[in-house]
Amino acid sequence: xxxxxxxxxxxxxxxxxxxxxxxxxxxxxxxxxxxxxxxxxxxxxxxxxxxxxxxxxxxxxxxxxxxxxxxxxxxxxxxxxxxxxxxxxxxxxxxxxxxxxxxxxxxxxxxxxxxxxxxxxxxxxxxxxxxxxxxxxxxxxxxxxxxxxxxxxxxxxxxxxxxxxxxxxxxxxxxxxxxxxxxxxxxxxxxxxxxxxxxxxxxxxxxxxxxxxxxxxxxxxxxxxxxxxxxxxxxxxxxxxxxxxxxxxxxxxxxxxxxxxxxxxxxxxxxxxxxxxxx
Amino acid sequence: xxxxxxxxxxxxxxxxxxxxxxxxxxxxxxxxxxxxxxxxxxxxxxxxxxxxxxxxxxxxxxxxxxxxxxxxxxxxxxxxxxxxxxxxxxxxxxxxxxxxxxxxxxxxxxxxxxxxxxxxxxxxxxxxxxxxxxxxxxxxxxxxxxxxxxxxxxxxxxxxxxxxxxxxxxxxxxxxxxxxxxxxxxxxxxxxxxxxxxxxxxxxxxxxxxxxxxxxxxxxxxxxxxxxxxxxxxx
Numbered sequence: 001x002x003x004x005x006x007x008x009x010x011x012x013x014x015x016x017x018x019x020x021x022x023x024x025x026x027x028x029x030x031x032x033x034x035x036x037x038x039x040x041x042x043x044x045x046x047x048x049x050x051x052x053x054x055x056x057x058x059x060x061x062x063x064x065x066x067x068x069x070x071x072x073x074x075x076x077x078x079x080x081x082x083x084x085x086x087x088x089x090x091x092x093x094x095x096x097x098x099x100x101x102x103x104x105x106x107x108x109x110x111x112x113x114x115x116x117x118x119x120x121x122x123x124x125x126x127x128x129x130x131x132x133x134x135x136x137x138x139x140x141x142x143x144x145x146x147x148x149x150x151x152x153x154x155x156x157x158x159x160x161x162x163x164x165x166x167x168x169x170x171x172x173x174x175x176x177x178x179x180x181x182x183x184x185x186x187x188x189x190x191x192x193x194x195x196x197x198x199x200x201x202x203x204x205x206x207x208x209x210x211x212x213x214x215x216x217x218x219x220x221x222x223x224x225x226x227x228x229x230x231x232x233x234x235x236x237x238x239x240x241x242x243x244x245x246x247x248x249x250x251x252x253x254x255x256x257x258x259x260x261x262x263x264x265x266x267x268x269x270x271x272x273x274x275x276x277x278x279x
Numbered sequence: 280x281x282x283x284x285x286x287x288x289x290x291x292x293x294x295x296x297x298x299x300x301x302x303x304x305x306x307x308x309x310x311x312x313x314x315x316x317x318x319x320x321x322x323x324x325x326x327x328x329x330x331x332x333x334x335x336x337x338x339x340x341x342x343x344x345x346x347x348x349x350x351x352x353x354x355x356x357x358x359x360x361x362x363x364x365x366x367x368x369x370x371x372x373x374x375x376x377x378x379x380x381x382x383x384x385x386x387x388x389x390x391x392x393x394x395x396x397x398x399x400x401x402x403x404x405x406x407x408x409x410x411x412x413x414x415x416x417x418x419x420x421x422x423x424x425x426x427x428x429x430x431x432x433x434x435x436x437x438x439x440x441x442x443x444x445x446x447x448x449x450x451x452x453x454x455x456x457x458x459x460x461x462x463x464x465x466x467x468x469x470x471x472x473x474x475x476x477x478x479x480x481x482x483x484x485x486x487x488x489x490x491x492x493x494x495x496x497x498x499x500x501x502x503x504x505x506x507x508x509x510x511x512x513x514x
Contacts, residue, residue: 032377032458041477046461063377063458077366078376182476207478237366237374 030059031242034071034079036150037180039225040064042200042269047262052249058242066180068148074098074228077235080243082228085198086150090226098235099228103251106259106270107224110154112215113185113202114140114194122194126217132162135194139173143188143195146176150223155196158220198223200269224273227251250274282481289485294492305493308466311379311453312446315386316394319442323391324435327398328424332406342399348392353385357455360385364456377458382466385452390442397438401431433505440498447494467493 039045040062049060063073067084074082075098082099084090093099112131114123120140122131135142136159144166145152159166166174175193177184181201188195189209197205202213215221227247230238249255256272263269293301330342362368364376364384375381405427413423428435450468457464459473467490474483 032460037476040473043477061377061458061460061463063460073365076368077371180476182478185478186475186480205478206482207480235366237371 029057029239029242030061031080031239031246032078033060033062033081033083033246034074035062035064035083036067036070036085037064037182038085038151038198038201039083041180041182042198042204043264044200044259044262044270048250048255048258051258052246052255056245056249058245060246066145066147066149067151067153074230077230077237080230080239081246082230083225084150085223085225086153087224087226089150089153090228094228097233098231100231102226102228103247104273104275105225105227105250106256107222107273108199108270109216110151110196110221110223111199111202111213112194112196113188113208113211114214115192116210116212117192118214119192120194123212123214125215128158128215128218128220129162131215132158133164136162136164136166136173141173141175141191141193143184143191143193144174144176145181145184146178147180149181151181151196151198154221154223158196161220203264203267203269225270282484285481286484286488289481290488291485293485293489301489303462304465304467304470305489307379307464308447308468308490309493309497311382311466312386312443314383315390315446316439316443318383318387319391319394320439322387323394323442324398324428324438325424326391327395327438328402328428330395330399331402332420332423332427342396345392345399346396349396351389351392353389353449353451353453354455355451356385356389357452360388360452360456376456377460377464379457379464381456382453382464385456386446386449389449389452390445393445394438394442397441398431398435401434401438402427405431433509436501436505440501443497444494447490447497 035045041064045060045062049062053059063070063079065073067086067089070079070082070084071086071089071093073079074093082090082093083105087102090099090102094102112122112128114120120131120135120138122134125131144155156166175187175191177187179187181197182205185195185197185201185205186207187193189207189211194214199216202208227250229240229243229247232238232240250259251274256274259270259272260268327345330338330345360381361376363370364373364381365371366376375384406423409427409430413426418426448468450472453459453464453466454469454472457466457469459465459469465473467486471483471486471490474480474486
């Protein structure tokens with residue numbers, strides 16, 4: 001009797017798991033947003049999307065990858081909306097006809113975090129190019145995303161301004177992790193390296209150890225996010241109307257206020273940036 | 280050591296609460312991986328058995344090839360399935376990318392070689408053992424295959440469990456083709472990856488403990504089933 005019960009419960013469990021596939025595939029209307037790891041890891045979407053969904057009845061499915069991969073996925077027509085932070089690449093995306101237009105959505109800033117020992121002596125600096133020069137000169141370890149993300153392209157741009165050729169380094173002090181923001185922070189904290197990160201990810205990041213913000217407040221570390229509707233001229237399957245509805249909400253007073261309201265430990269993570277005349 | 284204690288605490292709290300979000304994630308993990316095992320079994324078992332009993336030129340190379348594919352990197356499988364299912368790919372019109380179905384396809388591709396290769400070995404050994412008897416009974420090729428698969432069913436369960444273990448544990452393939460979309464394609468492993476990225480290491484480890492517990496439960500159920508069936512068969 002007992003073994004029979006076990007046997008049947010196994011069969012019933014397997015059966016219920018297998019047959020539930022159809023229930024799960026129910027089709028509400030949804031759009032796919034290709035976005036960045038920094039916005040996902042900051043928890044912003046869990047704050048915003050339920051509000052929008054309740055109001056519009058429209059489900060938003062976010063795929064969070066590096067900016068480079070997000071743009072690539074959108075070019076393959078695997079998304080309706082692109083929400084990333086690499087202005088030049090975004091403008092190129094629109095110019096090439098993949099996107100309708102780039103709308104400024106919100107911004108925050110990048111910071112460099114480092115160990116309290118501060119081997120490069122940059123703590124408290126607000127001159128990022130100078131700080132990065134010092135890091136390179138002192139050969140203090142620096143962990144780079146190395147993944148063609150928005151943060152990575154920002155970092156490469158800053159190295160270039162500092163006149164340092166990181167492509168020529170051989171993995172000594174400059175270490176490319178080839179992974180997302182959080183993974184790179186995990187690696188950087190583990191090896192005592194400096195890391196360039198967006199402030200939102202840093203605030204929400206739970207494994208800080210004794211790390212602190214070393215460099216912040218330079219205008220060059222401005223981090224703007226744009227939102228782009230994928231063009232139906234390029235991708236005929238794109239859900240133009242629903243995608244536009246989401247973008248309109250994000251740029252509306254209500255959406256912008258919701259972005260400003262997202263705080264962790266009293267700190268605001270993103271600052272609304274929509275063009276006043278549009279809303 | 281501190282974070283291990285914290286992780287067990289987190290795992291315990293998660294199990295006690297077992298809230299709707301966690302239920303959904305656990306359920307989807309099981310649904311995707313068990314379906315993948317089913318699909319891989321339907322393809323892999325007959326294929327492995329056929330390979331075990333047939334003799335043809337190039338068979339050795341095929342056996343080596345299938346066995347080598349047991350080491351397929353999940354992320355490569357994910358990439359191939361992504362390129363096929365993408366709207367820019369040949370199967371784009373099916374609109375399967377970023378759905379649980381895409382994840383099932385990827386995991387089934389990943390584990391079919393494992394199930395086929397292990398089945399091939401099992402059936403080949405059985406075939407050697409029963410060859411004379413089956414010849415004596417005058418079984419044709421198809422009857423032979425069915426007989427061997429049936430006689431080997433208990434050993435073949437281990438092949439299926441190996442496939443299940445690989446499927447439920449992998450993250451590389453499902454994160455590419457599923458997109459780790461909240462409430463749609465988020466499974467145990469992709470949640471662990473996300474919590475790791477958020478730096479919530481204890482929570483990530485806690486989820487990992489639950490994943491292992493689920494794998495243990497599934498294995499225990501299969502063994503219970505097998506024990507019952509075995510006693511019935513040889514009673």
